Amino acid sequence: MLAEKLFEQLNNDNIINAGGTIKFELLGIKTTIKTKSVVGDVIQDWLTEYMKKNAIEFKFSEHSQKFPDFFLGNELLEVKCFDVKKSPNFDIANFESYCGSLLKSPERLDSYYLIFSYEMNDVDHTVYIRNIWLKKVWEISGPSDGWPIKFQVKKGMIYNIRPNTWYSERTKYKKFTSRKEFVYALAECIKRYPATNHLHKANWLKEVELGYQRLTGNDL
Amino acid sequence: MLAEKLFEQLNNDNIINAGGTIKFELLGIKTTIKTKSVVGDVIQDWLTEYMKKNAIEFKFSEHSQKFPDFFLGNELLEVKCFDVKKSPNFDIANFESYCGSLLKSPERLDSYYLIFSYEMNDVDHTVYIRNIWLKKVWEISGPSDGWPIKFQVKKGMIYNIRPNTWYSERTKYKKFTSRKEFVYALAECIKRYPATNHLHKANWLKEVELGYQRLTGNDL
Numbered sequence: 001m002l003a004e005k006l007f008e009q010l011n012n013d014n015i016i017n018a019g020g021t022i023k024f025e026l027l028g029i030k031t032t033i034k035t036k037s038v039v040g041d042v043i044q045d046w047l048t049e050y051m052k053k054n055a056i057e058f059k060f061s062e063h064s065q066k067f068p069d070f071f072l073g074n075e076l077l078e079v080k081c082f083d084v085k086k087s088p089n090f091d092i093a094n095f096e097s098y099c100g101s102l103l104k105s106p107e108r109l110d111s112y113y114l115i116f117s118y119e120m121n122d123v124d125h126t127v128y129i130r131n132i133w134l135k136k137v138w139e140i141s142g143p144s145d146g147w148p149i150k151f152q153v154k155k156g157m158i159y160n161i162r163p164n165t166w167y168s169e170r171t172k173y174k175k176f177t178s179r180k181e182f183v184y185a186l187a188e189c190i191k192r193y194p195a196t197n198h199l200h201k202a203n204w205l206k207e208v209e210l211g212y213q214r215l216t217g218n219d220l
Numbered sequence: 221m222l223a224e225k226l227f228e229q230l231n232n233d234n235i236i237n238a239g240g241t242i243k244f245e246l247l248g249i250k251t252t253i254k255t256k257s258v259v260g261d262v263i264q265d266w267l268t269e270y271m272k273k274n275a276i277e278f279k280f281s282e283h284s285q286k287f288p289d290f291f292l293g294n295e296l297l298e299v300k301c302f303d304v305k306k307s308p309n310f311d312i313a314n315f316e317s318y319c320g321s322l323l324k325s326p327e328r329l330d331s332y333y334l335i336f337s338y339e340m341n342d343v344d345h346t347v348y349i350r351n352i353w354l355k356k357v358w359e360i361s362g363p364s365d366g367w368p369i370k371f372q373v374k375k376g377m378i379y380n381i382r383p384n385t386w387y388s389e390r391t392k393y394k395k396f397t398s399r400k401e402f403v404y405a406l407a408e409c410i411k412r413y414p415a416t417n418h419l420h421k422a423n424w425l426k427e428v429e430l431g432y433q434r435l436t437g438n439d440l
Contacts, residue, residue, distance in 0.1 A: 038258040
């Protein structure tokens with residue numbers, strides 16, 4: 001409810017198509033930042049301030065590098081950004097860590113992803129928010145070439161879970177329609193990938209199903 | 221000469237201990253950025269503006285992800301930043317790409333590294349420049365545990381060449397004293413590391429020595 005309230009508030013404030021510039025001054029020389037790789041961190045810092053101003057209570061994760069970015073009450077919230085001119089290429093999570101963590105923290109399956117797409121003006125470098133979404137993990141991931149889930153793969157090794165183009169009608173692959181489909185696809189990857197096969201042998205899928213049931217009282 | 225001139229100018233302008241904040245405003249909410257991972261990109265964007273204001277002519281690399289960050293005349297300039305409270309952990313270059321590129325571009329051995337250390341104030345998030353250095357690659361790299369050059373190693377695989385603590389008197393390992401020592405240490409790594417052994421077999425060291433001589437008229 002809290003994440004949804006935040007999302008609604010951002011929409012009510014007309015964040016879509018709102019814009020601002022990132023500025024830095026040193027030795028009396030003012031500059032507008034034009035490097036897009038900073039935009040994600042900048043928007044996340046801005047969102048912190050936005051929540052304070054709107055009396056939306058939040059806590060940070062104890063470890064800054066850890067999941068999630070924010071707790072809103074007992075809801076988990078991750079913030080992601082991508083350049084509207086490209087496909088979303090943010091990391092949803094490291095594959096192996098994520099699978100391991102679901103055994104201890106099945107609540108991660110219900111984490112919210114607050115996603116901003118932005119466009120940076122080529123001339124004055126204003127950052128415009130072009131869209132926002134509030135999603136669950138199975139709504140932004142999906143099958144891909146070679147694997148039941150889209151991954152960042154380098155030299156045959158799986159690194160991160162990457163998003164699909166969830167907002168597009170034209171996708172090559174069927175989208176997941178439930179949390180359960182996502183978890184079953186993860187289980188299939190765990191089985192096939194040598195570095196995670198030990199999880200498969202240790203009954204990972206059964207454990208996650210039971211863990212989620214114990215936590216929520218519901219089936220996956 | 222141009223990189224040295226830039227370095228001298230920054231010192232003359234008393235950049236050491238100068239400070240500034242990174243700001244962003246959206247929907248009327250002003251925020252000061254406190255995420256340190258953006259500082260390197262912000263300082264590099266600022267430096268661009270600084271060079272323009274000081275009539276120091278520069279060009280960018282044609283590809284933004286490519287080496288070097290800037291050309292000053294025919295001098296190559298890379299800009300690096302690190303948090304003064306930590307050891308420098310920036311990437312000097314990807315190991316395999318760097319070794320390959322020296323065959324075609326031995327001038328990279330004479331690239332300048334303009335390095336800023338910064339401190340971010342915990343309360344108001346002002347970024348203070350604490351020191352600057354202008355260095356060649358062999359002056360900021362050195363031997364480490366396990367390899368003749370300090371690398372970023374993950375699961376036994378070498379990714380990037382990483383700096384040593386060049387400014388410290390107390391270092392466990394001897395520093396390189398010349399370009400030649402650095403190249404010979406690279407050659408030793410190339411020989412020992414399976415993924416680059418083909419370069420060793422193709423006479424990498426000899427080729428780089430000849431290439432550098434052809435380009436500059438000098439031995440390594």
